[in-house]
Amino acid sequence: MAGTVDSGQRHNILNSDGRPHPVENVLAIFTLVVGLVSFVLGIIIRNTHAGSAAIIIATATGLISCLVGLYVQMVSHTREQRIVIVTGIIAGFVGLAIGFSKGGFVP
Numbered sequence: 001m002a003g004t005v006d007s008g009q010r011h012n013i014l015n016s017d018g019r020p021h022p023v024e025n026v027l028a029i030f031t032l033v034v035g036l037v038s039f040v041l042g043i044i045i046r047n048t049h050a051g052s053a054a055i056i057i058a059t060a061t062g063l064i065s066c067l068v069g070l071y072v073q074m075v076s077h078t079r080e081q082r083i084v085i086v087t088g089i090i091a092g093f094v095g096l097a098i099g100f101s102k103g104g105f106v107p
Contacts, residue, residue, distance in 0.1 A: 016078045024076055028084045031069040035088035038062035038095025046098050059099030065092025 011018070014025045041058035044050055069089035076082050 014078060014080045014084065016080050019077075021077050021081070024072060024081055027068060027072040028076065028081045028088070031065055031072055031088035031092070032084050033088070034061050035065035035069065035090070035092035035095070038065055038099075039091035040095075042095035042098035045102055052103075055099055055102045056105055058095045059104045062092040062094075062096025062099055065089060066096060 012020070012025065014028065015021055038058050038061035041050075041054055041061065045054050045058055065088055069085050069092065073082065073085050073089070076085060
């Protein structure tokens with residue numbers, strides 16, 4: 001577009017307010033990744049005869065995702081962070097629930 005000046009700076013997609021939030025961004029990504037790990041493990045243990053280690057890992061990662069996610073949700077600054085956090089919390093909760101249905105921490 002004619003007349004625009006590109007400053008050359010790349011903005012983080014999670015920092016829509018223009019200010020950096022490195023700790024909140026890392027914790028939001030952590031919540032999403034750990035929640036997805038729990039979700040995938042939960043689906044695997046639901047559909048196969050997985051060992052007790054997989055059940056314990058799915059339960060533990062789901063619990064960690066929910067607890068960290070709830071804390072980060074309270075201190076988050078932008079809408080984009082909250083979307084990533086809630087997605088991780090929901091995925092972690094599904095993995096946690098499936099893990100508990102198979103015995104949880106004591107399978």
